[in-house]
Amino acid sequence: MEATNIAEFNREIRAFEKTIPDKIVTLHKKIVLEAVRRVVNRTPVDTGHARRNWQVTIDTPAEGQLDGTDKEGRATIARGLAELAGLKADCVVWLSNNVDYIEFLEHGSSGQAPAGMLAVTVNDLRMMFKGAA
Numbered sequence: 001m002e003a004t005n006i007a008e009f010n011r012e013i014r015a016f017e018k019t020i021p022d023k024i025v026t027l028h029k030k031i032v033l034e035a036v037r038r039v040v041n042r043t044p045v046d047t048g049h050a051r052r053n054w055q056v057t058i059d060t061p062a063e064g065q066l067d068g069t070d071k072e073g074r075a076t077i078a079r080g081l082a083e084l085a086g087l088k089a090d091c092v093v094w095l096s097n098n099v100d101y102i103e104f105l106e107h108g109s110s111g112q113a114p115a116g117m118l119a120v121t122v123n124d125l126r127m128m129f130k131g132a133a
Helices: 001-042 074-086 104-106 118-130
Strands: 055-058 093-095
Touching: 001 074, 001 093, 001 118, 055 074
Parallel strands: none
Antiparallel strands: 055 093
């Protein structure tokens, strides 16, 4: 009887192990999407150019700036979500913004975001997803 229980337990463990990469990707997507939403929405808006330039890429950071604006941030968030479609368990996701003045915004140069965008978001995510893995 015990051998049957052990064999069944081993089958269950192997079945569970097969689901781990999908679970990692799902959690990774949730974290990245929440980061994108928060960073984009916290980015100060004058023209919307800085908001538009948040770029999600997989395995290598974005290069250059994007033309145009996105005052609302919806198109930028949607573009980031679309980039996550090809995410695999062993990928690194980059959230980049190459606007010349993004560091000034992060360090509080705008009254709209005196605490910045990234540091605040990273702290939020640490608390939000603590223990999620």
